[in-house]
Amino acid sequence: MAKKIPMRSCTGCGAKKEKRELIRVIRTPEGSIVLDGSGRANGRGAYLCRNPECLEKARKKRALEKSLGAQIPEEVYERLSEGLAREQRSGGSLGGDHAG
Ligand SMILES: [Zn+2]
Secondary structure (H helix, E strand, O other), rough: OOOOOOOOEEEOOOEEEEHEEEEEEEEOOOOOEEEEEEOOOOEEEEEOOOOOOHHHHHHOOOOHHHOOOOOHHHHHHHHHHHHHHHHHHHHHHHHHHHHH
């Protein structure tokens, strides 16, 4: 029997990926929007590829705001984008650009 791998959709590009390949963005009980590196923090969450471009896509369609039920100011997007860029670099041992 095949083992079930939990899949999640990226809020930006919509691609379905394994949960651990995505990064979780959460709204904390205090109302801040942060990257959840552990994937285990409490709060309402949305998933994104480890790619600032997906954040940009999500931002254009306001998908993150919808998922998190919160207004997201410009500075928060900038902070998330920096965080994603860092994730992308630190997790870049797999190599290769993703197609599509
Ligand atoms: Zn994506």
